[in-house]
């Protein structure tokens with residue numbers, strides 16, 4: 001029957017339709033689609049092409065995509081619609097308007113989960129972990145994560161792990177490099193530092209990325225590969241990656257292999273910790289997240305205690321969330337310091353003022369350093385854009401309509417460079433904008449929806465305090481001992497990579513020159529006073545909403 005219908009259709013076309021008719025019909029279709037696309041975009045917004053949507057515009061600006069996107073948002077009044085090329089609901093709006101961001105992240109939080117689009121793409125690597133979860137599954141993990149991470153015990157432990165890595169690995173490595181005069185990619189060194197740090201905090205294990213000779217670490221490599229391959233699904237037509245997944249070929253096969261390596265490591269660690277608990281009857285001597293969760297009383301919604309699978313997914317999510325963000329933030333910070341010697345002197349003065357053990361010096365919070373890091377992340381946010389998926393039709397505060405299953409992308413990079421939010425000097429690196437008249441950090445009073453670097457609302461980054469402690473300890477220790485000399489000729493090369501994390505495309509080559517006078521700002525192992533290290537205002541701001 002179907003065959004007959006096709007045959008009739010072919011005969012009809014052959015007999016009654018000429019090639020020129022077909023060309024006219026195609027041109028008319030294309031024109032209608034172009035007009036429709038053009039009408040659906042806002043004045044100033046990038047062209048939405050028939051069939052290809054925003055893709056041609058993105059390709060034309062691959063080299064300066066972040067700044068181009070920020071300029072397009074500014075021209076379009078802060079929000080514009082976009083459409084991808086393939087189905088699967090790849091359309092929505094891009095915004096940098098703080099009121100819209102507040103609406104999505106807080107006011108109408110229930111309508112904007114991470115959603116199935118995100119979850120499906122990270123399913124293999126993250127399973128049901130916090131980063132991938134919504135609803136009750138997310139809430140339960142969030143409660144557990146907040147309780148553990150904000151406990152005095154974890155804060156003290158994590159300060160100890162930071163101090164241990166900074167004193168025991170990072171500084172000796174830089175001393176050796178300084179003595180030999182060798183250049184190194186600072187971004188790579190920092191990525192190794194934060195990977196080791198998050199593995200120690202989450203699992204209580206030394207991943208060994210900062211070990212002598214900076215070895216290749218299979219677990220770290222597998223983790224990076226699995227993340228990259230999961231992210232590739234966001235820019236690949238779903239029919240393509242799903243077919244590859246079904247057949248077990250190409251990038252999908254590589255993803256399965258990388259994920260298996262990550263999960264084997266995590267499963268082994270969880271298994272060994274369980275065995276230790278069974279053998280010794282307690283994990284009281286261990287403070288990492290895995291041990292704390294394993295030995296905490298079962299939550300009401302999970303009377304039999306956390307399953308091994310839950311613990312594995314929880315820790316993998318933490319590694320994904322915490323492994324690269326603070327390192328890229330530090331890399332951009334050192335890059336900015338290199339071209340702002342006045343800011344560097346003020347940071348150094350702050351570090352010196354903090355004296356001996358800066359983090360132990362009660363009340364000495366290195367506010368200027370805190371402000372300089374905050375300012376650096378305004379210009380170079382480690383997560384340059386993020387998105388949520390609408391459950392139901394909605395209208396954003398600026399009047400933009402969002403349909404169910406569409407995405408709202410909030411563009412943190414553009415938000416940090418928005419004149420309306422930060423004034424005419426919004427492109428300048430000026431830590432002073434975060435300080436009050438007495439030089440105390442006053443950023444805690446800024447709206448988190450204007451500075452969404454750590455997200456905001458109920459899903460505010462749960463590792464924010466940890467990240468600041470880590471970045472401040474590393475920056476203070478390095479700056480007190482070395483001048484970080486950026487190798488000349490990199491001004492053109494240091495560009496952000498197109499990724500969900502704002503890596504530098506080709507890293508940052510530096511040399512370390514020992515300072516004549518040496519200061520000792522690293523926290524003592526055990527880091528007793530890290531609780532006091534954050535300015536009060538920042539602690540208040542951190543409170544989850």
Ligand code: HEM
Nearest residue numbers: 321322325326329382383453454455459461462463466467
């Ligand atoms: C400068 C460093 C950091 C930045 C800029 C940052 C930024 C963010 C952002 C934007 C999100 C929201 C992601 C989303 O919902 O799609 C987030 C969530 C999260 N971050 Fe961070 N992060 C940093 C460091 C860390 C560290 C060191 C840890 C772990 C110790 C961590 C743990 C988490 C977790 C677990 C979540 C998920 C929270 C939830 O969904 O409830 N982050 N972070």
